[in-house]
Amino acid sequence: MSILNEFELFGNTNKAHDFIDSVKTKNFLFSFVISYTQTCEIPGITFAGADSDSIQYTPPADAEYLHYGHCKTISKIPMTPDGKPTPALLTKIALESASIPHLVINAGSKVSPQLPFIQTGLTFGKNISVESAMTDSQVVQAIDYGRIVGRSLASLTDCLIIGESIPGGTTTALAVLRGLGFNAKVSSSIPNNPVVLKNQIVNSALSRLDSDHPYQVVATVGDPMIAFVTGMLSSASEISKVILAGGTQMTAVLGFASKIGFNEDNTAIGTTSYITNDESANFKNLVSQIADIPAIAIDPGLKNSKYAGLKAFSEGFAKEGVGAGGSIIASMLKTGNTSTKFLDLAEKEYHRLFTSL
């Protein structure tokens, strides 16, 4: 089928074909997990927001934009000062063009979105460069609540897509992966990936780690999203197919889940080619190190866009986030749409946003 030509398959490619066959034309549900780590407040660590104060509003604003087409917590959609938009734009177009429903889950966001959402009561993670992200009991609570939500949502669909928004999350993901013993180099939302800074933070965090127990690793150097989504994956993958939609942050989830248990036969990771082609990271190798699961990458074709703001994604900006890659893959599997069609829809949305601002 021609839609397969749109995807790059890696990890366990046999399983990737089986996974695609089993979910093609089926029902999908997109769950959008928003969270926060104070690690993002370290200057230079993220571009998820125009300035350091506005970073905390990015996750709820992404959720509001996905739902309403505009934000309520802030006046404009999250973007850089020069107009590069949030990857939520890609997710929104993907979900809407395929009538894929979505639910927002607050798993430690500093700010609640102004729409109905699933509340967990989890608190945000602390800055791992100076202190533990969470207490042990907070990690247990996050996993337990993740399991509850994963079980509920998986029972309502054939394939649960899980995306996330946690500014600074690639740094905590890198720390968790290394703490769990994986050889990880992570991607970033910034073209000139601040590798040196990230490694400093990660090394500082790992130096406080006195155990290789997975719960201890996540408590000391992780974030609430990683614990919560791991809980979701562990229960949901027993009930339905699951697409972990994201880049390096979802490999951290996969790494933690490989320690506490999940169903590999029902799980895939889905992301953009901007992640898999990132020379500063080792995404494909990392997935294979961690688990025997299929992985799928999509090139959304944004390099061909007439808008610089969309083209930027293909030039290393943002690359992924808000589950964009996995959402586009699910959207294409459900509708049979090509990346050419997707680019057309994304450009229309970009135009709408810039003329309505």
Added chain:
Amino acid sequence: MSILNEFELFGNTNKAHDFIDSVKTKNFLFSFVISYTQTCEIPGITFAGADSDSIQYTPPADAEYLHYGHCKTISKIPMTPDGKPTPALLTKIALESASIPHLVINAGSKVSPQLPFIQTGLTFGKNISVESAMTDSQVVQAIDYGRIVGRSLASLTDCLIIGESIPGGTTTALAVLRGLGFNAKVSSSIPNNPVVLKNQIVNSALSRLDSDHPYQVVATVGDPMIAFVTGMLSSASEISKVILAGGTQMTAVLGFASKIGFNEDNTAIGTTSYITNDESANFKNLVSQIADIPAIAIDPGLKNSKYAGLKAFSEGFAKEGVGAGGSIIASMLKTGNTSTKFLDLAEKEYHRLFTSL
């Protein structure tokens, strides 16, 4: 089919047969809307809780019991001092025996449940005997958020069941029905229905009403549950089948929905025979007054129970609540179980609760 013999059909009975045929063996989702009105603090108005201070904990405790099998907010499940349990017991058995998933929605509960739930940010309703329940903008917000949640949940199932827990809610329901011009006599959770007291409160509330505009009626004499669930019904019934699971409170929802619009062809009301047989109320007549929809009542057979606490439901205590009637109907439609089987399961759960306390 024999399962039909378990039900009493009324309202539009032709539509009832069609409705049953269309959802039989399909997927159901139970949504449990918890809320609060200060009207319940008037002495003598409700039995939903052992004493007046504990009433506020009943909705979250019902939610916790449904999910965990025990409560977290309070130490025991909601019950009267002499051991008559919450109708959540019936709902729990119905949902579990048919593997029907459920989600909890906080639409104005004074206390949040200790589990993941859908958060709306709505505030509780005020005591309608002395002041307006809500502002106009709070009513609009409740309807809007109800519409959002109804749309999301209906897209995830073939049939959305909506149940509620709002202590004192039969009084606000009575006021809304009368304010909207329906001839209503409402049921109660107390065997000797405090008709005189309820009518005093309702008359006092209606005397402050200076408009028959439906939004004004709900703002002045209603509660957040009625506004929110009406919003849910209006959007959900465009997408899936909907069972309003409840007694008089759900007729108030139906009354308000009949003013703002909903799809009658996808909507049914489902309740227990303890409601339809209540001589102090006029449930069947009321449903027919309001809308051309099917209605289904189930006799769960609790009069045959060996436990006084279960038998009490058939003697006028509680009668309905937490969507028990609609849940039992959905459970039987999905599994083909009879009320005899249901009684057996309910007695096992009652025994478990009383030996584990």
